[in-house]
Amino acid sequence: MQNDKLDNYLRTYRKKLGLTQREVSFLLGCYGPAKVSRYERTGRIPDLKTIFAYEAIFQKPARELFAGIYDRAERETRRRVRQLVSRLRKRLESPALARKIASLREVAEGGPEDLRYEPFTNQ
C-alpha cells in the first residue's frame, strides 16, 4: 500500500517557486518550454549538467528532485552490494577482505547515519 516516490518532483518545486516552464527553460539555457515539460512528465531524463542546474534553481539535492529514480537506483545497488558480499565471503579470509566486507555491509544497511537519505517532505 505504500506509494513509491514519483520519478521526479520538478513540477512540484517549480510551482512552489511560482515559475513557468518558459522561465525554467530560460534558467536552464534551453530554447523553449517543451524540453522542461518532457523532463517533468518523465518522458526524458535530463543530462548531468541540467540536473545540477535544477539543483541550483530549486536549492534541493538531486536525490530529492529525482526521488523515485534515486530510490530505484539505491535499491538495485544495495541488492548488488549484498550479492558482492556473499561472493566475497566465499574467498579465503584476510584482514583486507574482512575490512572490505564490513564496509560493504554498512552500505547494504544504509550507510553511516549522516549519509542516509532524508525522504521528501513539505517541511
Added chain:
Amino acid sequence: MNETQYRQLRVLAIDPHPRGFGYAVFEGPLCLVDWGTKDVRQDKERVALERIGELVRRYLPTVIVVEDCAHGKSRRNARVRQLAQRILAVARESAVEGRAVPRAAVYRTFAGAGAGTKYGIATTLVRAFPELMVRLPPKRKPWQTEDSRMSIFDAVALGLTYFRRQRRSGRPRFQDTLPRNTIRRA
C-alpha cells in the same frame, strides 16, 4: 494504516465544476505535490475524464477523492453530479480507491480554523500552503460568477478533509477489509 503509510499516502482530489475541474495531488497531508485547473469547453464529460485519466496515469494515486454530490445539502448541477459518479467509476477501472466526501464534512474540518465560507477556507489554505497564494482569486461579489480557480482550493480542502477523516476514524482502510475496487463514502 501506520504513520509512515499515512504520511506517504498519495491522494488525488478532484473538484469538478461547470467549466472543467480543479485537482490537487497530495503525498500525505503536509505535502502538496501538484495542483491546478483543467478547462474543458466541448464534449465536457469525455474530455474531463480523459484528462483525469492522464492525471491518474501520471501520479498513480492510492485514493481519488471527489465531493459526495448525493449528500443531502449538495447543490451541484446534474452534469457535475454525473461527472463525479463517472470519476469514481474511472477510479474503479484503474484499481484505485474512490472516496466521496460530503461538503458538510469539509466545512466541519475547517470550522476549527474559523473558516465558515469557501473564501474563508481558501485563505486558510493559503496560510498552510503559501504556494497557492498566486492562484487565490479576489473575493467574489454577490453578482459575480465563481472564479474557476476556486476549484483548486475546493480540491485541496477535499483532500485534507479525507486525510483528517482517515486520521480520526483510525479504522483500517478498505484494502485491509474489503474486496478491491469497493467504493465507500468517506
